[in-house]
Amino acid sequence: MVLQHEGARRRRQPEQGHSHGGGDAGQHRGGIIVDVEATPTVRTAEVKAARTMIERVEERFDLKPERPIGDVAYGNAELLGWMVNDKGIEPHVPVWDKTQRNDGTLSSSDFEWDEQANEYRCPQGQPLRSEWRIFKRPRTRITKANTIIYHANQAACSKCPMKSRCCPNTELAPENWTGR
Numbered sequence: 001m002v003l004q005h006e007g008a009r010r011r012r013q014p015e016q017g018h019s020h021g022g023g024d025a026g027q028h029r030g031g032i033i034v035d036v037e038a039t040p041t042v043r044t045a046e047v048k049a050a051r052t053m054i055e056r057v058e059e060r061f062d063l064k065p066e067r068p069i070g071d072v073a074y075g076n077a078e079l080l081g082w083m084v085n086d087k088g089i090e091p092h093v094p095v096w097d098k099t100q101r102n103d104g105t106l107s108s109s110d111f112e113w114d115e116q117a118n119e120y121r122c123p124q125g126q127p128l129r130s131e132w133r134i135f136k137r138p139r140t141r142i143t144k145a146n147t148i149i150y151h152a153n154q155a156a157c158s159k160c161p162m163k164s165r166c167c168p169n170t171e172l173a174p175e176n177w178t179g180r
Contacts (some may be wrong), residue, residue: 114127118130
């Protein structure tokens with residue numbers, strides 16, 4: 001991740017197309033690199049280093065990076081949320097998109113969102129809902145990971161011809177689904 005400060009000027013511009021650690025750092029002119037942290041090529045180490053660099057720049061130089069630049073390794077939801085929501089920083093990194101699958105299973109784009117019904121529709125037309133019944137005390141349906149889980153009706157799902165592509169890790173025989 002490259003942290004640039006807009007108030008300072010660089011003496012030498014990087015060569016055309018040059019990039020620091022990936023991303024589009026060579027295309028951003030008018031700043032200087034204020035911190036670098038070497039890490040092994042492990043995403044968790046790179047994410048931890050990004051936090052370290054941002055906090056170190058604030059502490060050492062009393063600067064708050066406005067637009068850090070990085071590659072897809074920095075585009076995970078936790079780090080982006082921390083930068084935007086907690087630090088008020090506008091990161092310039094591609095979002096790490098894990099929604100498209102290449103293993104034969106269905107991707108999230110295979111499901112259609114119905115705004116009015118507040119549900120998804122699977123490729124077989126079955127609804128996926130966050131709640132299937134109304135409780136006397138309304139529930140938020142938001143998990144500790146700050147997500148909402150949508151699921152299908154078990155009876156319809158267990159008989160679906162696309163079940164192995166939709167949820168390959170739940171290969172239970174239909175009779176095992178009763179009583180759940």
